[in-house]
Amino acid sequence: MALKASNHDQRLLLALQDVDTRIVRLTAKAKNLPQSKRIEELDTELSQLDRAVLERLGAHDDAEAEVGRIESDVQTVAARLQRNRDRLPTLTDAKTATATEHEIATLERRRSDLEDMELEAMERQEEAATALAAARAEAATAREERERLAAEREVEAASIERELEAARAERGERATPVPEDLLALYERQRARYGIGATLLRRRTSDASGVELTAAELHEVRSAPEDDVILDPNSSAILVRTEESGL
Template identity: 80%
Template sequence: MALKASNEDQRQLLTLQETDTRIVRLLGKAKALPQTQRIEQLDTELVQLDRAVLERLGAHDDAAAEVARIESDVQTVEARLQRNRDRLPTITDAKTATATEHENATLERRRGDLEDLELEAMQQQEDAATALAEARGAAEAARSERERLAAEREVEAAGIAQELEAARAERAELAAPVPAALLALYDKQRERYGIGATPLQRRTSVASGVELTAAELHEIRQAADDDVLLDPGSSAILVRTDESGI
């Protein structure tokens, strides 16, 4: 048995469809906020940037440790030299004195070599500190941009959420007076095909944009005002209005 509903109830579906279309658009807008794509890019970049910070921090720590090691070696050499210099005036054995002077010469050469190495290590530490600062700066800039975009997105999402809440409340109000069977068919067709109801306007289905054939229009003219018809093009409920042209 064909479903029947007053033309007034069927026309109510058109307003309901407008609201449902607005809800769908708002949901799509919420999923495609302009900040989202850039935030996702920044999340990927931040993984790399944070890794670079850790790597450069490790390089800096290694360089600092090398400087400290060389400084310790220099201090050890200098302490040995100082002990030999303090002892030298008290040594009475010529052979021992000669050996001590020879050792001092060796220690002085060693100290010179260590000081050269220390300068190189200090330069490496300085370069590592510069690289670390650059890596931290890049990571901080990316993180700052992400936080700014996330805050903007949150504000926009909150606005959309308010619009959605209002639209859903309006939807519930519009759906309340629609007969249950008619509403069930509308929801079924909308879920299946994307559109639940469409007006017949100047012999054309608005949903499909296709003018109905003469045979299809004849069937519509033969139908009672309370017959619920389906659009052959979109499968939505085809609602006859004053602009249908039949």
């Protein structure tokens, strides 16, 4: 036996469906905020950029350590060279003096080589510092963009949530006057097919956008006004009004 409900009560479903549709759209909007995709991209980029910063920091620290080691070697050679120079005038043994002069020459060459190495190492350290600064700047720029987008998304999400709260409250008001059995059918069809009620407008269902066939229209015209009819295309409750063109 077909469910019975006054046309007035059936029309109440259209307002309920309207708010339910709004809730679905707002929920989908909240899950697909425009900032989210870019934030996900930035999270991936930041993971790579932060790794690059660590790698360049390591390279910079290695270069800095190398400069320190060479500077230490230069100081050691310079100190030994100075001792030999100070000692040379005091030597009376010719053989010892010759050996000392030879060591001084060797130390001078060694110091020159180390100074050249130090310059090269300092250049590498400077290049590493420049690369590190560039990596940090790039990561900082990406992080600032992410923070800005996250703040925008939070504001937009809060706005949508306020709309959702208002829509849910409105839904409660819209559902209250609907008879229980009619509301139960509406909820069941909406859960199964996504739409619980639809207007028959000029012989076409709003939900499906499909015009009813002649046979279907005949059945609708023949049905009493308080018969609850399901749309053959969307399976939603088909609500008849003066716009239906019957």
